[in-house]
Amino acid sequence: MLRLLIDHQTFSMQQYGGISRYFANIQHTSDVKKDIQSVVGILCTKNYYLKDYPAPLNNALGRWLLKKESRRFQWNMKYSKYLIQKNDFDILHPSYYDPYFLKYNKKPFVITVHDMIHEQFPEYFDPNDVYVRYKRLCIENADQIIAISESTSKDLQDILNVASNRITVIHHGYQMNINNSLPPEPESPVPTEKMYLLYVGDRRGYKNFPVFLSALTPLLKKDINLKLICAGGGHFAEAEIEMISRLTLQNQVSQISATDRELTSLYQNAKAFIFPSLYEGFGLPILEAFNCNCPVIASDQPCFKEIGEDAIAYFQPNDKHSILKTVEEVINNQNLRLNLITKGRLQLAKFPMDLCMDKTLSVYNKLVS
Structure with a gap:
């Protein structure tokens, strides 16, 4: 042994x-x-x-x-x-x-x-x-x-x-929970209507969050009912709070410190999960989103293409127009969303x-x- x-x-x-x-x-x-x-x-x-x-x-x-x-x-x-x-x-x-x-x-x-x-x-x-x-x-x-x-x-x-x-x-x-027990039921309510986009994890540096948020601003301003929820990554830093305030998005951008159970619910009810990083070693949240039938929109960097293949809608992470255009295409095209969900389930089976x-x-x- x-x-x-x-x-x-x-x-x-x-x-x-x-x-x-x-x-x-x-x-x-x-x-x-x-x-x-x-x-x-x-x-x-x-x-x-x-x-x-x-x-x-x-x-x-x-x-x-x-x-x-x-x-x-x-x-x-x-x-x-x-x-x-x-x-x-x-x-x-x-x-x-x-x-x-x-x-x-x-x-x-x-x-x-x-x-x-x-x-x-x-x-x-x-x-x-x-x-x-x-x-x-x-x-x-x-x-x-x-x-x-x-x-x-x-x-x-x-x-x-x-x-x-x-x-x-x-x-x-991929395995959301290591054992058969789940964390306790969430103490704070998680949105259950598909009126938000989901960002998961750290937001610093190479995660490209400021560029992403700036790119998304015209879409959020056009539809005041659409939200951006940031799960994990800690509370917003002072610079992030200032940026959100400057863009007048205080009522549409929020942060949640989510348990595994809450995160699953967030994926399941999001219009899409967006991963704008400049670089990652793997990208486990992609598999989490696939498992929850959540369409994935991500940077066109090599690792994401390796993991997601054609089950992801890709954008150029340094191009705000590319980010905005890709997000709009996915959330406004039901057939595209359903196609990404189907391909995501097939892709998940490879891991x-x-x-x-x-x-x-x-x-x-x-x-x-």
């Missing part, structure tokens, strides 16, 4: 999020497979996807003792170091890019690269961010690299000169969770065989 160790990093940093969900899927898969056993190097976590994981202090007492995030991170790292030095595993899969483990680890390790955004768009990030260097060190020392898209694999080869034989492309699998997990386990097995 293969013994896998997943370290603490993403589960110490994220309560929700795509990276922690990815690694939680690996852990849950190992629970039901007979040929693999996994351990996660955490004492305690507030991560939703591992809330029932039997870590030593993953209980009410542990959450009280380690209620400060910095303290929880520190003790989880110590526990991961202890497990790595104990050397009682076959494969290490660090859950983020801190290379602290390099001087302790004696076994093969796999690193998953989710994107090359920091390398592609350094102008959008803190120049003192150590994780760019950390990431490079992990990539250089890894026994095998998992890239979550062909686009990310190409970036690894072009930017860091990584040999193609060190990279395995494994697309994300089953089982396939993602089986390919990941195959990477582990090749390293130990």
Whole structure:
């Protein structure tokens, strides 16, 4: 039986999020497979996807003792170091890019690269961010690299000169909820009429939100009943509030901190989901929208075309006219909307969770065989 160790990093940093969900899927898969056993190097976590994981202090007492995030991170790292030095595993899969483990680890390790955004768009990030260097060190020392898209694999080869034989492309699998339980019913009401457009996630920098909002303004002003709902990404920053006010869209643009259940409802009832990013490593919200029969409108960047193929209406992300024209075409053409929904369902079938997990386990097995 293969013994896998997943370290603490993403589960110490994220309560929700795509990276922690990815690694939680690996852990849950190992629970039901007979040929693999996994351990996660955490004492305690507030991560939703591992809330029932039997870590030593993953209980009410542990959450009280380690209620400060910095303290929880520190003790989880110590526990991961202890497990790595104990050397009682076959494969290490660090859950983020801190290379602290390099001087302790004696076994093969796999690193998953989710994107090359920091390398592609350094102008959008803190120049003192150590994780760019950390990431490079992990990539250089890894026994095998998992890239979550062909686009990310190409970036690894072009930017860091990584040999193609060190990279395995494994697309994300889709699964809205990791276990059978759903989050509690939403406390705040979610709109149930299709009178809004949906934006999901972070809005900073390369996400291209200011250009997108500016492009959408004529459409919103023409139809005062049409709304733009931004799910997640935190409350609007001062600059965003000022921009919304300057465009006199205070009554039409809003932000919701959505649970998985709320997000599903938002997708299901939206006129369309719009993804205007300049770059992404994969684009999981596209699959979420496909699953909820929500038409997708997105930037014509390589990763989105790889994932969505002809099930997405594409625009040029730096061209406001292109954004506006494409959105108008989709929301005003019922046949086009229905065609995108149908193609989206077919496209979603290409990304089953089982396939993602089986390919990941195959990477582990090749390293130990």
